[in-house]
Amino acid sequence: MCQFENGAFQKKESSNFDFSISKFSNYQIFKLVTMNLKLKIWRQKGPKDNGKMVDYPISGISPDMSFLEMMDVLNDQLVEKGDLPVAFDHDCREGICGSCSMYINGEPHGPGRGITTCQLHMRSFTDGDTIHIEPWRAAAFPVIKDLVTDRSAFDRIIQAGGFISVNSGSPVDANAIPIDKHDSDRAFDAATCIGCGACVAACKNASAMLFTSAKVSHLSLLPQGQVEARDRVLAMINQMDEEGFGNCTNTGACEVECPKGISIENIARMNRQYLGAAISYSPPKATGGGD
Amino acid sequence: MAATGLFLCIFLLGHLAGNLQLFMTDEAGKLQFNEYAKFMTTFPAVKILSYLTYFSIVFHAIDGLLLTLKNRKARPVGYAYSRPDKNSSFPARNMAILGSLMLVFIVLHMSNFWVKMHWGELNVDIWLDANGNRDLHSVVMHSFKQLWYVIVYALCMVAIGFHLWHGFQSGFQSLGLNHPRYTPIVEKTGYAFAVIVPALFGIIPVYIYFFG
Ligand code: SF4
Ligand code: FES
Numbered sequence: 001m002c003q004f005e006n007g008a009f010q011k012k013e014s015s016n017f018d019f020s021i022s023k024f025s026n027y028q029i030f031k032l033v034t035m036n037l038k039l040k041i042w043r044q045k046g047p048k049d050n051g052k053m054v055d056y057p058i059s060g061i062s063p064d065m066s067f068l069e070m071m072d073v074l075n076d077q078l079v080e081k082g083d084l085p086v087a088f089d090h091d092c093r094e095g096i097c098g099s100c101s102m103y104i105n106g107e108p109h110g111p112g113r114g115i116t117t118c119q120l121h122m123r124s125f126t127d128g129d130t131i132h133i134e135p136w137r138a139a140a141f142p143v144i145k146d147l148v149t150d151r152s153a154f155d156r157i158i159q160a161g162g163f164i165s166v167n168s169g170s171p172v173d174a175n176a177i178p179i180d181k182h183d184s185d186r187a188f189d190a191a192t193c194i195g196c197g198a199c200v201a202a203c204k205n206a207s208a209m210l211f212t213s214a215k216v217s218h219l220s221l222l223p224q225g226q227v228e229a230r231d232r233v234l235a236m237i238n239q240m241d242e243e244g245f246g247n248c249t250n251t252g253a254c255e256v257e258c259p260k261g262i263s264i265e266n267i268a269r270m271n272r273q274y275l276g277a278a279i280s281y282s283p284p285k286a287t288g289g290g291d
Numbered sequence: 292m293a294a295t296g297l298f299l300c301i302f303l304l305g306h307l308a309g310n311l312q313l314f315m316t317d318e319a320g321k322l323q324f325n326e327y328a329k330f331m332t333t334f335p336a337v338k339i340l341s342y343l344t345y346f347s348i349v350f351h352a353i354d355g356l357l358l359t360l361k362n363r364k365a366r367p368v369g370y371a372y373s374r375p376d377k378n379s380s381f382p383a384r385n386m387a388i389l390g391s392l393m394l395v396f397i398v399l400h401m402s403n404f405w406v407k408m409h410w411g412e413l414n415v416d417i418w419l420d421a422n423g424n425r426d427l428h429s430v431v432m433h434s435f436k437q438l439w440y441v442i443v444y445a446l447c448m449v450a451i452g453f454h455l456w457h458g459f460q461s462g463f464q465s466l467g468l469n470h471p472r473y474t475p476i477v478e479k480t481g482y483a484f485a486v487i488v489p490a491l492f493g494i495i496p497v498y499i500y501f502f503g
Binding site for chain 2 (some may be wrong): 018040042053105106107111132137138139140184202204206207226244245246247248249250251252253256257263264265267268269270271272274275
């Protein structure tokens with residue numbers, strides 16, 4: 001007899017099948033095993049509700065499901081029972097939109113590195129596990145409902161300076177402005193931030209420094225972004241503080257939990273630029289009409 | 292935090308250089324140490340540095356307190372289940388507690404040696420040495436013969452070690468001093484600093500307790 005267990009193909013002693021397991025080793029064969037789990041989920045009816053953790057036992061979960069599919073299964077069951085489904089944000093389900101914010105078993109986006117919740121698979125858990133699921137916690141990310149938080153604070157930080165002002169016209173030739181390859185690589189790395197907020201969720205100070213520094217860096221590393229670099233760093237940090245995010249104490253938790261591997265090097269760069277701008281520069285007051 | 296913290300690291304080195312003279316527990320060592328202590332409390336340049344140090348400690352403590360309060364406010368509702376150990380180090384998460392411990396220690400430490408050296412009665416029989424200098428050396432020897440004080444001192448050095456483990460490189464990061472080539476060196480230096488400096492500070496009372 002053969003059986004599939006925890007994703008591995010195992011041959012029993014009594015087997016009279018005689019084929020080598022190595023033939024199959026490159027294939028992820030389907031799994032017959034399903035899991036029973038104990039979910040503990042934050043339920044909160046609305047922004048003003050106090051909310052509480054609620055237990056939901058769930059069974060028949062395939063290890064190949066994504067975490068969000070597991071949530072879908074749960075919600076189907078809740079709807080069938082006439083309960084309200086658990087509200088959670090999701091959109092792309094492929095790790096690029098940054099909506100799927102869930103604090104799973106004590107970490108943003110759960111166990112595993114470099115992934116969002118939609119990229120987390122149930123095979124990261126074992127049968128019988130208890131899974132705690134909570135929303136991002138930060139004063140600047142108030143809970144709207146269940147696991148859904150209002151992350152518009154991030155939008156306002158970007159609006160404060162995360163752009164370059166150029167007159168649109170005919171497209172500029174691709175190589176008209178020479179850019180150091182290393183700089184363009186680092187700018188691109190910073191630009192991969194998807195604004196998910198895991199950095200804030202992970203940080204013990206609920207600081208948004210990793211996000212803000214990624215946005216500051218990906219522009220200021222490029223020549224086009226340097227024109228407004230000083231205004232940008234002052235305005236974005238100012239907005240970040242106004243939103244009520246905490247201060248960075250360099251614990252490095254953000255970098256570990258960031259699904260896009262944004263480095264805290266960006267935070268140092270932003271600190272450098274901020275110190276420079278704060279010491280040497282006072283933003284000119286607009287006096288109107290081409291002054 | 293960063294600037295004052297890094298300045299205090301330099302101060303620790305200076306302080307340590309002075310303390311290492313305490314390994315000389317004999318009469319000649321005593322005279323030399325008391326001479327040094329007198330120099331440190333009277334020489335004008337040292338005075339300026341010491342005021343800078345007091346300022347740094349007070350600023351670092353108050354700024355740290357305000358920062359901690361502000362950061363607490365940034366997360367009014369905490370997580371029901373959280374595993375910060377998965378993504379950050381113990382010292383990094385406990386700088387405020389470690390810092391508070393150090394503040395308690397500094398108060399104790401100052402009231403023991405510093406107040407006595409500056410104004411107080413030296414609480415031992417002879418309080419001027421053969422050269423007519425205040426006999427801080429004997430006060431130190433006397434203090435470090437008390438087991439509880441040696442233990443408190445050693446434990447506080449452990450707290451300082453943890454605080455420095457995170458604080459040293461964190462100071463550089465906050466000032467924006469991050470560079471692919473130098474940051475690893477800064478980190479390693481910080482770890483070495485965090486182990487060696489408190490260890491040397493801590494060994495002195497133990498040495499005096501057993502051999503002084
Ligand atoms: S820096 Fe990383 S964790 Fe923070 S918002 Fe961007 S992608 Fe998410
Ligand atoms: S749903 Fe888009 S990143 Fe997860």
